[in-house]
Amino acid sequence: xxxxxxxxxxxxxxxxxxxxxxxxxxxxxxxxxxxxxxxxxxxxxxxxxxxxxxxxxxxxxxxxxxxxxxxxxxxxxxxxxxxxxxxxxxxxxxxxxxxxxxxxxxxxxxxxxxxxxxxxxxxxxxxxxxxxxxxxxxxxxxxxxxxxxxxxxxxxxxxxxxxxxxxxxxxxxxxxxxxxxxxxxxxxxxxxxxxxxxxxxxxxxxxxxxxxxxxxxxxxxxxxxxxxxxxxxxxxxxxxxxxxxxxxxxxxxxxxxxxxxxxxxxxxxxxxxxxxxxxxxxxxxxxxxxxxxxxxxxxxxxxxxxxxxxxxxxxxxxxxxxxxxxxxxxxxxxxxxxxxxxxxxxxxxxxxxxxxxx
Numbered sequence: 001x002x003x004x005x006x007x008x009x010x011x012x013x014x015x016x017x018x019x020x021x022x023x024x025x026x027x028x029x030x031x032x033x034x035x036x037x038x039x040x041x042x043x044x045x046x047x048x049x050x051x052x053x054x055x056x057x058x059x060x061x062x063x064x065x066x067x068x069x070x071x072x073x074x075x076x077x078x079x080x081x082x083x084x085x086x087x088x089x090x091x092x093x094x095x096x097x098x099x100x101x102x103x104x105x106x107x108x109x110x111x112x113x114x115x116x117x118x119x120x121x122x123x124x125x126x127x128x129x130x131x132x133x134x135x136x137x138x139x140x141x142x143x144x145x146x147x148x149x150x151x152x153x154x155x156x157x158x159x160x161x162x163x164x165x166x167x168x169x170x171x172x173x174x175x176x177x178x179x180x181x182x183x184x185x186x187x188x189x190x191x192x193x194x195x196x197x198x199x200x201x202x203x204x205x206x207x208x209x210x211x212x213x214x215x216x217x218x219x220x221x222x223x224x225x226x227x228x229x230x231x232x233x234x235x236x237x238x239x240x241x242x243x244x245x246x247x248x249x250x251x252x253x254x255x256x257x258x259x260x261x262x263x264x265x266x267x268x269x270x271x272x273x274x275x276x277x278x279x280x281x282x283x284x285x286x287x288x289x290x291x292x293x294x295x296x297x298x299x300x301x302x303x304x305x306x307x308x309x310x311x312x313x314x315x316x317x318x319x320x321x322x323x324x325x326x327x328x329x330x331x332x333x334x335x336x337x338x339x340x341x342x343x344x345x346x347x348x349x350x351x352x353x354x355x356x357x358x
Contacts, residue, residue, distance in 0.1 A: 003089045006129075013141070016130045017081075018071065019088055023109050023123040029096035030074055032103045049107060056223070057108025061118045063227045071126040072102035073141065075133045088129060100130070100138055101145050153196040153208060168226035169219040172252050173211035179256060181207075187263040187274070191285065202276040204285040213294045214259075217243045242301045258310045262297060265315035269323050273331050282331045283346070288338055289331065292346035296322065299351055325352035 006019040060066055076097025082089040090096050099106055105125075112118045130141070159174060180188040193199070193206045218241060219225050228235055235248040246254045266284075267274040273282040273289075283289045300318045304310050326349055329335055336346045 001089055002092050003084075003087050005086055006083075006088045009128075013137075014130075016128050017083065017088055019127050019129065020124050021127045023120045023125050024113070025092060026072065026125055026127060027106060027110055027113070027120075028092055029090065029094070030072075030099050030106060031095050031097070032099050032106065050104065053104045054107045054111055057104055058111040058115065059221075059223055059227070061109060061112040061120065061123075063223075064230045066118075066123075068105055068123060068125055070102070070105075071128045072105060073100040073128045073130065073145075074098065075100050075130050075138050075141075078131045081129055081131065097129070098138070100133075100142050153206075159195055159207060166226060167229050167250075169215045169222035169247065170211065170226075172218065172247060172255070173214045174207070176214065176252065176256050176259065177207050177210045180259065186260060187267040191276070204276075204279055205287060205290050209287045209290060213291055214243075214255075217241055217294070217298070218247045218255075219244065242298065261310060261312040262315045263293070265312055265319040266293060266322075269316065269319035270331070283333055283336060283338065283342070284331050288333075288336070288342045288346065291343035292350065295343065295347040296350045299347075321352075322350040325350060 002021070002025055004019045004021055006017040009016050009018055074097040076090075080090060080094070080096050109120050109123065113120045133141070177188075177192055178194065180186040181190060181192040181194060183189060188205075188210075190200055190202045191204060192210055193203045196206050196208055215222055220238065220241070225235060237248060238244045243255045243258075246252070270284055272278050273284040279285045284293075303318075304314055307314065329349070331346070333342070336342050336349065
């Protein structure tokens with residue numbers, strides 16, 4: 001029999017009990033019921049699992065600084081949970097209740113336990129026990145929690161990496177974005193929306209987009225890299241990632257210089273399209289253009305390695321080829337589109353591989 005202290009909480013929906021339960025014990029007694037179109041009317045309320053999210057949580061559980069401070073919400077029958085004074089009691093030998101919120105955390109911890117990625121006895125989980133909920137009440141609690149959340153903008157998340165004391169691909173991405181945005185000699189001078197919101201007419205690209213596409217050239221698994229650094233484990237190189245070698249050797253200044261040379265060349269060769277005074281009419285400085293330019297960079301990088309040059313002169317030559325390959329076609333949304341596929345069309349146009357979108 002498990003026995004843990006609780007705090008009684010009273011809210012308009014009713015009374016529930018907030019306690020702390022070791023993860024290993026909680027995993028033994030909770031169940032997860034998922035919504036389907038073929039089950040009975042009292043079936044579960046949970047959405048289908050995301051295997052990607054489960055793997056992310058399992059990996060996160062191995063982080064030396066891992067934390068799960070948000071309560072797991074469990075709906076259980078009062079006959080299975082005994083409230084005795086200031087303690088709740090329940091058996092570890094039978095199912096206790098149904099997870100209303102927190103299924104991916106439960107499944108992620110189970111995966112971590114099964115793969116021996118982490119001894120989950122390190123985790124004591126906050127748990128809210130809600131008693132004798134009707135099916136519609138379970139659905140109401142689940143839908144309220146999951147429909148009222150406002151996603152945190154990626155730009156803000158990346159900006160917060162500045163406060164981290166641990167080196168990571170995201171922190172490097174943020175620091176490079178901040179430097180390029182602040183330097184008067186930079187092609188991105190006052191050109192990034194550093195917290196995702198436009199504060200000046202010269203800002204066309206979000207910090208989130210900049211960092212996302214930069215990190216893709218540094219790491220396939222940025223979270224795993226950060227955890228490895230915390231553990232003092234070595235990092236392996238990957239020749240397919242242009243900036244990986246520099247990053248794992250603490251040469252962020254080289255990454256910064258390469259980006260300056262590349263985009264300064266773009267800004268010179270495509271002066272009208274890059275200029276803040278006319279950029280509204282073109283897609284080059286927007287997310288579509290930036291993604292296309294980064295993908296085109298991937299294609300010319302092997303040539304840079306072969307020539308042992310990442311100078312501005314090398315990138316000026318490449319930028320002129322991009323211009324020639326366009327054949328005079330304007331870099332506008334009308335010509336190339338403005339959706340996710342447009343970046344791929346534009347990249348191929350820079351490389352002379354495809355015609356513009358009709």
